[in-house]
Amino acid sequence: MAQDTRLVEALSFDDVVLVPSLSPVEPWQVDITSKASRNVRVNVPLLSAPMDTVSEWRLAVALALLGGVGVIHRNMPVEEQRRHVERVKSHPVVELADVAVYEGEECCRVREAMRSLGLRQLPIVDSAEAVKGYVEFVDLEACSCGTPVAKLVKPGPVFELGEEGKAVDHVKRGKLDAAAMTLKGRFLGTVSVHEALAVYNPALDEEGRLRVAAAVSPFDAKRAETLDGVADILVSDVAHFHNVNVLDAAKRLVKSLESDFVAGNLGTREGVLDTVSRLEKVDGLRMGIAGGSICTTSGVAGIAAPTLFAVMQARSALEEMGIGLDTIPVIADGGVRGPGDAVKALAAGASAVMTGYMFAGTDEAAAPLVRIGNKLYKPYRGMASRGALEKRYAADRYSRVAKRVEEGIEGLVEYRGRVRRVVLEFAEGLKAGLGYAGASSIPELWRKARFARITSRIGAYTGVVKTSW
Numbered sequence: 001m002a003q004d005t006r007l008v009e010a011l012s013f014d015d016v017v018l019v020p021s022l023s024p025v026e027p028w029q030v031d032i033t034s035k036a037s038r039n040v041r042v043n044v045p046l047l048s049a050p051m052d053t054v055s056e057w058r059l060a061v062a063l064a065l066l067g068g069v070g071v072i073h074r075n076m077p078v079e080e081q082r083r084h085v086e087r088v089k090s091h092p093v094v095e096l097a098d099v100a101v102y103e104g105e106e107c108c109r110v111r112e113a114m115r116s117l118g119l120r121q122l123p124i125v126d127s128a129e130a131v132k133g134y135v136e137f138v139d140l141e142a143c144s145c146g147t148p149v150a151k152l153v154k155p156g157p158v159f160e161l162g163e164e165g166k167a168v169d170h171v172k173r174g175k176l177d178a179a180a181m182t183l184k185g186r187f188l189g190t191v192s193v194h195e196a197l198a199v200y201n202p203a204l205d206e207e208g209r210l211r212v213a214a215a216v217s218p219f220d221a222k223r224a225e226t227l228d229g230v231a232d233i234l235v236s237d238v239a240h241f242h243n244v245n246v247l248d249a250a251k252r253l254v255k256s257l258e259s260d261f262v263a264g265n266l267g268t269r270e271g272v273l274d275t276v277s278r279l280e281k282v283d284g285l286r287m288g289i290a291g292g293s294i295c296t297t298s299g300v301a302g303i304a305a306p307t308l309f310a311v312m313q314a315r316s317a318l319e320e321m322g323i324g325l326d327t328i329p330v331i332a333d334g335g336v337r338g339p340g341d342a343v344k345a346l347a348a349g350a351s352a353v354m355t356g357y358m359f360a361g362t363d364e365a366a367a368p369l370v371r372i373g374n375k376l377y378k379p380y381r382g383m384a385s386r387g388a389l390e391k392r393y394a395a396d397r398y399s400r401v402a403k404r405v406e407e408g409i410e411g412l413v414e415y416r417g418r419v420r421r422v423v424l425e426f427a428e429g430l431k432a433g434l435g436y437a438g439a440s441s442i443p444e445l446w447r448k449a450r451f452a453r454i455t456s457r458i459g460a461y462t463g464v465v466k467t468s469w
């Protein structure tokens with residue numbers, strides 16, 4: 001029977017798994033650096049979605065310090081959006097870490113990783129994350145006997161080492177500035193090897209400033225002009241980029257742009273072919289329609305391009321045009337609940353994932369904390385929800401009303417603390433995933449990954465109520 005082209009298969013994250021492969025790498029050796037757009041490298045392939053409960057300067061700073069990129073939302077006047085972008089660009093690049101003390105095998109791993117990354121110092125911060133000093137491993141060779149030698153290289157009011165006798169010993173036996181030791185402060189705990197390393201890898205531009213992106217509508221030339229050259233990336237933020245009017249507007253818009261331009265959202269191979277062939281400049285593709293946890297487009301309009309399917313479609317289109325996945329990076333946007341979904345998106349051809357949900361409950365997300373009973377939450381809403389649309393029309397006189405229907409909901413997500421933990425756990429999950437797939441980098445994952453269809457959900461997330469994370 002001839003295949004009915006009116007019915008294609010659109011896979012989403014829960015329809016597939018990646019199958020394990022012979023692996024030449026340990027998870028901690030996996031390189032997860034990637035690209036957010038043609039000219040913007042990231043150390044963690046993670047972008048925050050331009051949503052008004054999520055992405056403002058505070059989250060964008062925290063995320064860039066951790067190696068990803070925040071996309072400032074456009075639900076505000078353009079001058080205000082530009083101030084958010086500038087605030088990120090002018091933020092000091094301080095590497096954040098708590099006090100780190102390493103011993104034995106762990107120390108050897110730190111030494112190895114610090115060497116490979118060319119790192120020489122670990123900072124000490126207070127609870128407000130102000131840097132109080134730097135500890136340097138001056139004799140890394142000493143690791144094999146389990147005794148890293150620490151030296152304070154930038155004295156300041158440091159910390160009281162308290163009952164952490166180990167730390168005191170190391171520091172005393174080392175070359176820590178004695179004067180600094182007597183100052184009162186607070187012991188701030190320890191971090192794992194990976195935490196210490198991840199926080200040392202901020203996403204920076206050529207001038208050493210934090211990377212940041214900003215959302216724009218292709219119809220809003222003034223916004224794009226105001227943000228061009230200030231934000232590293234301008235990210236198109238419309239539900240249906242594959243619309244003749246949107247394409248025409250984007251065609252005019254990109255002509256004079258200096259910043260990278262990411263087109264989207266797109267969901268199909270045809271959409272990508274039309275976009276890349278019509279626009280002079282496409283530096284990334286934002287793929288996925290209706291996949292988000294707060295998105296109701298599929299219910300309201302019967303339309304969806306599930307994120308995994310959309311990434312696969314982009315990959316076929318780029319292959320058809322002979323364009324490398326590394327040249328026009330694909331961003332998987334919508335429905336990414338954690339690193340497992342992200343590994344699948346990357347394996348399908350994405351260079352990075354975009355999420356609002358994973359960040360919505362963090363301290364740094366734009367919405368205020370809400371207490372209900374004895375539990376803490378943060379508001380989270382779709383950008384096509386009633387509240388978000390009302391705010392947009394009120395704040396932005398250039399907005400046009402194209403539809404009179406809501407395509408998103410407003411709700412609450414559980415508070416989940418600092419964004420640092422979310423990103424570090426995410427990075428560790430990715431490394432584990434690539435390790436299972438036998439890939440030491442994302443481009444290798446593109447080549448090696450094998451998917452399998454599954455007939456029902458497997459493993460965890462069934463029945464057992466999680467008490468952590």
Ligand SMILES: NC(=O)c1ccc[n+]([C@@H]2O[C@H](COP(=O)([O-])OP(=O)(O)OC[C@H]3O[C@@H](n4cnc5c(N)ncnc54)[C@H](O)[C@@H]3O)[C@@H](O)[C@H]2O)c1
Nearest residue numbers: 237238239240243245265288289290291297383384402407
């Ligand atoms: N990623 C998603 O799945 C998704 C889905 C819905 C909305 N959203 C978000 O919600 C916000 C509002 O999005 P928006 O695009 O609806 O608002 P919008 O009013 O900014 O629409 C922009 C343009 O996109 C085109 N367009 C949008 N929906 C269309 C449709 N159904 N048919 C034909 N053309 C259409 C029209 O030209 C419209 O003028 C944005 O931030 C958007 O990213 C995202």
